[in-house]
Amino acid sequence: MSGTDRDPEVEAEADLDAETEATAEGGDEPLLAVEGLRTTFETDAGTLVAVDGIDFTVSEGETVCLVGESGSGKTVATESITRLVDSPPGHIEGRVRFRGHDLLAMDAEAIRSVRGPGIAHVFQNPQDALNHCYTVGWQIVEAIRVHEDVSEAAARARAVELLDRVGIANPSARFDDYPHEFSGGQKQRVMIAVALAGDPDLLVADEPTTALDVTVQARILELLSELQAEFGMGVLFVTHDLGVVAEIADRVVVMYAGKVMERGSVLDVFERPSHPYTRALLSCLPGRGNEVTGIEGSLPDPTAPPEGCRFAPRCEHAIGACRRGEQPPETELTEGHGVSCVFYRDGRDPSVVRGNGNGNGSGDGSDAETKRRDASRNGSRSADASTPGTGGAEGSDGG
């Protein structure tokens, strides 16, 4: 914030940029490119597949949201990027290219130099993410001095500045306070300061507001988007809260049971949700018909995932083709909007799942679409809107 003592930092930033340009292979390669990421865990119950071959990219300065129910592998996916997953029992395959380098192929020391200055993390629960035995200042200074050879005093000055920047009042006094002396929201701010200490290019925020009060959530989100603009970071944001997604995302990746179901710009996903799972998620939003019942059924057993589409067992539209072979390959609907669903392939009629046009047996779906619009427009629930849609659809499907 203050102009005077930021000079060294600017220099460091310039260095990093120069390095980046030298090492990046192509000019248009995204900041982060994840290809075929697959993370498995060896457990007593067998091999648990948490993330099963997913791809996505994050460009410079862009916010990508990873969306899905709890347990769909979002967190493991983000932690696999910088190999935070303990191995063993974890095992990570695939390619994670960050500024042209494959993070999964790096040796331990090289990956450590990426953690912090390259990719920083903010975790879900600020309560335990800070070590209770050290002052918050110490923990920020550690993040600085692990990577940069700066004096204690300089690191302290920068830590105080960071605390100030993330909105901790009276930062130089609070530098010497312990985590338990901070509230949950303040702790998350400190965590953000820790993440910013290395001046990262990519910030991975794993449900950073879930554990916080609703009022605090909004302020943390606001802070994150401010900082993103200021530091020019790419942000990979994990959440199950679609309201948050609508607010901050540029692009959305919908995950279910370790697989990508749908991806696209925030507009694509909210205005033209194409995968039944995405549609089911959206219908769980308040005022959209399904908020009471949620999505029926539960996530498949990660040690024995079902054949075919992972969502098929819970899908109201599932047909025989959904339960065979592998997860259907992605079909690109429009530029950047992809969906992994058999109804968009082999000449099947996508309107069955989209719920427009064809009136046969999918009236509920079409209703839902209109209802969503209605609900968001006048903010009230119509009588039909509160009727659970799934029951009727199942009935008609069987007939």
Next chain:
Amino acid sequence: MGLPRYVAARVVWAAVVSLVIVTITFGLMAAAPNPAVQEAATQAALEGGDPEEAVERERELRGLDEPLHVRYADFLRGVYTLNWGWSDLQNRPVSEALSEALFYTAQYSVPWTVLTLLIGPLIGVYSAANMYSWRDHLATGVAFFGYAIPNFFFGIILLLLFGVYLEWIPVVYNTDVAVFSLENARQLAIPVFVLVTGSIGAIMRVSRNESAEFRNADFMKTAKAKGVSPLRAYAYHVMRPTMVPLSTTVVGQLLAIFLGSSLLVEVVFGIPGLGRLTFDALIAQDTNLVLGTTLLFTFVAVVGNLIEDIVFTVLDPRISYDDR
């Protein structure tokens, strides 16, 4: 405020505890016939004198004819002014005998304590870092062996093996060698080893189990995400929080062994330290010396508990001083 007040409160409490123990000790002594008085009576009877009269004389000599509260006050004054009386066995003041014994006890106690404090937590954390590997199982095995084998028995066996059969170490403790000499190190190696194996087990186990918890804590993930190396992460983020619960075990463990096993180890190895002095005093029925050694050990225990309390509070930043 805060810490100084807390420490002051704990010190006052330790003084109260010591007073209670001293009082109970006095009570025990006062309620029982004094062996020296009985001996005087026996002596008088054997020599044809009047036992009654001899008892009176002896009681007067030792101030036992005074009323109880006067004796209690005298006793307290004596205890707290370190005027602990005359040792008949050693033929010198008790305090002098104690300080000389302390000199020998310290020679093995200091290395034993230092080694325990260094090695115990290190192996424990290492064990946790490699949990369920063969190294962990080995460390666990050593830990269990250490605190299950009776120290005196282990001492005898090692003395037999290295002293008698292999003749690597002297069988008889030599008080004439210099403190910092190779001979001294040789003759103290086995006692220190025996004591370390005894005290290290519990400390290893506690640090292993506690650090296992911290090893998987979220803040370890934070540290990893910051780019901290595993070694540094263990040294700072696991070791430091482990110290907190460990601090409550260490002092207790060391004290228990200091008060119990050191006596045995000194007797087995013939070291003329405090434990040996206590033993000799008991055998020789030297009341003042028995009392002196008991009180000294008691004070060590009280001070140890005081240190434990303070260290625990200082180590855990989450504890506010007003709580305890």
Next chain:
Amino acid sequence: MTSEKPDRFDRVDWSAYEGSGGVDPSVNTVGAIGTTLPLVALFVYDRQFVGEREATFGAVGLEADWSGLEYLFAFTLILFVWYVLVPLYQNPRMTRYYWREFTRNRPAVVSLGWLLVVFVGGLLGPLVVSAPEQSVLAGHQPPVYLSIDTANVAQCLGEVRGGRCYGTWEYPLGTTRGGKGVFRSIVYGMRISVQIAFITTTIVATIGITFGTVSAYAGGWVDEAMMRFVDVVLSFPTLLMFLLILYIYGAGLGMFIVVFSLFAWGGTARYVRSKSLSVSEETYVSAARISGASTTRIVRRHVVPNTASSIVTQLTLLVPGFLLAEAQLAFLGLGDTSLPSWGQLIAAGRSDLGFAPWIVVAPGIVLFLTILAFNFLGDALLDALDPEAAAEVER
């Protein structure tokens, strides 16, 4: 559904559950009292009608003469059967669950096996094996398959080959200087160890649980004062206090047990108190209290069962300390020398260590294994019964 509903559903008629007197003598209590009465009768008979030097069971031809300690031991066994074994039988599901958890830990199962051997050996051994007897001629006999230079034995009971005397099956673990069989002495030592374990455990558990729950439920300054008292008790250097008492009054096994258990309950009381406080915060206890259950009922039905598992663990880890202390004192020659304990045996063999190491080694290993078994068992119980308590018990 019956039509006889209470007027208010939140008022449970506890007398229906507890019997009219408010005290509810369970099967266990009835059983325990029922078996204690004959014991008391025997005690009275022993004191009143049997001469001091006569054997208690002389009338039925047995030679055993029971001391006060034996009665106490028998009483603790009764309590053990009715409050530990019978409840395990009464709750087969719970027992099976714990057993399954427990058997995952193989060293612990082996340890339990060894402790059972010691227990049965201590209980029945003296009935099967005759007491070790002094016989100077049979001194220093080596264990079977081992040998000793004939110069060291007065008379060799076994084979003599090449100037060496070999052991016999009559004394499988050899003999002491006085010709007492080491094996027999170890079996008789088991009895001492089992007695120490049972009696101290019972005393510590009784005082600790009572003190802890009373303190937790009294609250306020009573609680504060009681906990300060626990602090003092825990600060006492027990071994030294015992030495002092021994010095002033002289002491046998009974005094040893009393002194050591009177100074050992502090940790249990502290633990029970903190657990009671946390249990009483639990919703189900509030529910019981709101429904009008008495404090006594809450303590008996909710607090004690919930602390039981941790107490069991703590006691398991306490017992080896007592056994070790007894052995140490015996070794120093400060114990009751007439007592055939393992420590006495180790002490007795010390002077002959150079040529007859078995006298020290055999009981030493037995003692080591027993302490080891208790530690393994405690560790496994910690895992099986209450993983949360792990950290607290160790403190």
